Amino acid sequence: MVKVIFKPENIEISCEYGDNLLEVARKANVFIDAPCNGNVSCGKCKVKLIKGKVDTKKSHHIKDEEWDEGYILACNSKVIEDVEIEVPSKLSSSMNKMKIEDLSTERDKQIFEKSKKLILDNNMKFKSYVRKDYIEIDIPNLDDNISDFDRIKRHLKNNLGYTKVFCRLQMLRKIPHILRKGSFKVTITHIPRGSDRTTIVNMEAGDTTDRLYGIALDIGTTSVAACLVDLYKGELLAKASSGNAQIKYGADVINRIIYATKKDGLEKLNHAIIHETINPLLKKMCKDSGIDKDEIIAFVCAGNTTMSHLLLGVYPDYLRLEPYIPTFLRAPFIKASELELNINPETFLYIVPSVASYVGGDITAGVLSSGIWSSEENVLFIDLGTNGEIVFGNKDYLMTCACSAGPAFEGGEISCGMRAASGAVEKVEINRDTFEPILKIIGSNQPEGICGSGIIDLISEMMISGIIDRRGKINKNINSNRIRFDEHGIGEYIVAFKEDYEIEKDITITEVDIDSFIRAKGAVYSGAATLITSLGMDFSIIDKVYIAGGIGNSLDIEKSILIGLLPDIDRSKFSYIGNSSLMGCYLTLMSEDARYKLEECASSMTYVELSVYPSYMDEFVSACFLPHTNIENFPTVKNILED
Template identity: 75%
Template sequence: MLKVKFVPQNKEIEVAIGENLIEVARKAEIFIDAPCNGNGVCGKCKVKVLQGKLDAEKTRHIKDEEWNEGYVLACNAKVIEDVVIEIPSNASAAMHGMKIEDLSGERENKIFENAKKQVLENGMEFKTYVKKDCIKLDPPTIDDNISDFERIKRHLRNNLGYDSVFCRLPLLRKIPPLFREANFEVTITHIPRGHKKTTIINMEKGNTTNRLYGIALDIGTTSVAACLVDLYEGRLIAKASSGNAQIKYGADVINRIIYSTKRNGLAELNHAIIEETINPLLEKMYNDTGISRDEVVSFVTAGNTTMSHLFLGVYPDYLRMEPYIPAFVKPPFIKASELGINVNPETFVYLVPSVASYVGGDITAGVLSSGIWASDEMILFIDLGTNGEIVFGNKEYLMTCACSAGPAFEGGEISSGMRAAGGAIEGVKINRKTYEPEIEVIGNQDPVGICGSGIIDLICELMLAGIIDRRGKLIRDLNTSRIRFDEHGIGEYVVVFKEQYKLEKDVTITEVDIDNFIRAKGAIYSGITTLLNSLGMDFTMIDKIYIAGGIGNSLDIGNSIKIGMLPDVDESKISYVGNSSLMGCYLTLMSEDARRKLEEVSNNMTYVELSVEPGYMDEFVSSCFLPHTDIEKFPSVEKLLRR
């Protein structure tokens, strides 16, 4: 056996000769960003060999200077002797996104309030189905010697009218000592089930009827967001988000599906989302509020179809193979204890139903919260995430499709990319004469990378400043130190020089990055166009455009149009609707009427498979240009470029 030591983590692990270094890091629970899941495509898993030797080849992602200093791609290296490996901060850049953060702000709160108002205005009741009652039982005597559980049932029958009362074994085990400690005064949490039936899911000492809580959770491919809710008032008590720990197995759903087919792969992905992501989020909110897990008795979550499968530990491989069949769209009855989620073990986990292999419950929840289902206007709903789901319609019909945008909108497959977290550059302006950038950084921190909104601004500014052409290629004869080319002839623009902030590497955008982003924005635009074409409609028939997803929070609508991601329409038609999936989960958590509407929406959405739509690939190729091959589709941009 050989020894591999990782620094600065100071973790050491024994491995067999010939083991792949990125797999060794995963075994040692060392995070290395690998959006391509170790396929050697993205070049983000650079590490430095301090001692010993690896069997590794130099690739185009390793510059001559880096190779001479001992840098290799972890995915392209095998262990052949004892080694000491340094994990540079840029090799774990996605860890900036793994930090658990608070979700707060007036804008987000207003969006939640508007979603709640919409439910009420459509005649839906806004209250939880979970009930709490304090019961005072007569202590047993020689004459009244029925069992503890029969004593509960008798009380509920005589006082609350329930003829049938059910509880599961873990709760039954709590009853004998709890009754005696509480002097037979307890609070039961229960869920009525049909006529005169109820199921007890928790029991507490004394009167705690004023405390009842639930969790709404959005499982994104890159990020996970949650809120802790007072089920009586619908008040958001705590909100938090973090990166999805599954990202170490690939930035997109296809790479994760492939990883799930490996030995123990599915179990590792399931562990990453529950034990490494969701449960730490819950713990943070519990610690911040003083609420215990047993008080959390309702749980609603949504994710794309792949995330839903991995959340439940269901084999997902057939999602990516024609005819693209999911194992389920509406999941079965699930208890939190079956999944190991850190809430009351008896809590029913409601996973929002999906529509198709690539249109998941996150879109169903988003359509619910955005109110398209109740609108007379024609609304285009776009979720700017890894899958790039699109919905078009109104209360009469809803059409949907998914375009494989990839992780670029959330910083994946971009050399200096990261999710929208502290230290991410979210806005860029470039001086037209000096080519020098001005940046806006989330949290007013030192910059460490660029998030999706910053990349959109940057590419737009590079185009308008004449630094790149409409293919995304850098102009070679400009007089600026910001532009440089490597030994392979690949160009890059330096947004931040490392010396300015004492970084380990410059923050740059390369021609490869720009090409990746152009394909991502092209996927969105061509998806919109094809979906409308399938209905015999065009952009003039759109009344409103809603943008959802984490990128939208600081998205510059004008710049999004200029690069050809969104259609060239009046900007006043376009608005940001926040994390619509999380809001949909919140509404479902708080309203049985909303849940029924959610399932109706899921059943009524018609899925369009873009890959079989005539002209889709031609439209996609035409969209992979700035802003588009046909500049007449973007008259406002044409005017700017002429200028």
């Protein structure tokens, strides 16, 4: 056995001689970003060897001076003696620490109110699928000695019209105690189906009808966001978000799926999402709001199809292999206790149904909350999360497709990328003469990295100021200390000097990063273009564009068009609608009518498989340019560039 100490947290772990350093870190629960999942291809798992020796090889991801300082790739190193390793990336540790923060902004609140209005405008009621009723039951005596459960059933039949009443074992065990604690005056929490059947999931002594709480949860590949809802008043009591702890097993769904096929991989991924991500968020929100976890008895969550499979511990590999078959789109009935979620164990979990292997419940939920299903106008809905999903339609039809955009919009696979959380650069302007940037950082003076909206700004500004050309290559003729090239000739632009902010390392964007991002934006643009073309239309048909996803509140539409992420149409047609998946979960939680609408949307959406369109590949290649190979598609951008 040899010993590894991970700095700066001083986490110590013993392992076998020859163990892979990345695997050892995972075992020790030390987060090291490894989007390529240990293939020595992405170079993100760079760590610094402080003490001792490892069996490793230099790769092109390690610069000469880094090599001299002790930098190695964890995935490429075997532990052969006691070592001390420094995990240097602040980005990584920010993921690891799972910062949980309040999401409320003025824009969030507006979106929230607008979504609520949508429900009411469509004559749907705010009545949840979970109900509470206070009942005063006849007290038993020798002449009326039916069983406790039969007594409850009799009362519910005579007073609320339910002729079939069910409960489960754990609930049954509570009945004799609670009935007598409340002197047969109790509040039942139940889930009706139709007008005549219901299932009791909780019972409390006395009248507690004003205390009914639920969770809305959006499970993104990169970020997870949740809110704790007062179902009685409709208010949000707490909000929280964090990185998805599965990231340590791969940045995108494909790498996660591959990890799930390894020994214990599925269990580890399931553990990461439940015990390392969701339960800490639940705990935080319970603490913030002062609500006991057992009082939370409603739960709606949405995620892409892979996330839903991993949440339930269902083997996902057939999603990845042709012909790309999910095990389920609609999850069966599941109790919170079956997933060990930290809420009332009897809670019925509602998992928003997916549409296809690569169009998940998060899109269904987003379609619900964005109201496309009730729109007279033609709406293009773009979810810029990890991967990009697109919906186009109106109240008469809904078409959807998925593009392999990867995690770039949430800062993934970008060396300086991070999700839109505290410390993220969300806006960038570059002085056209000095090439000096002005940064806007979320909730901090010290930048830790750049989120999606910041990267869009940055690339757009670099293009306009001439730092990069339309291929994304850095102009070697610019004389600025912000621009430098490594020994392989790969250029980078320094967004933040470490000296200026007292940070550990310069924050830079490299040509490799820009190339990744161009491919991501190209995938989205070409996806939207193919979807609309497949209907025999073009972008001029669009009345509205809704942008959703974890790209960040500061998304700049103009700059997104400049780089060719979004089509060059009237700017007033665009709106950023935030985390529409979370909002859809909230509506589903609050309104059974909304839930029916959600299910209708899931069933009625037509999935378009882009890969069967021969034109899609051509579109994609053309879109991998700033803003596009065919500049005529972007007339306003053309004008700006010509200026």
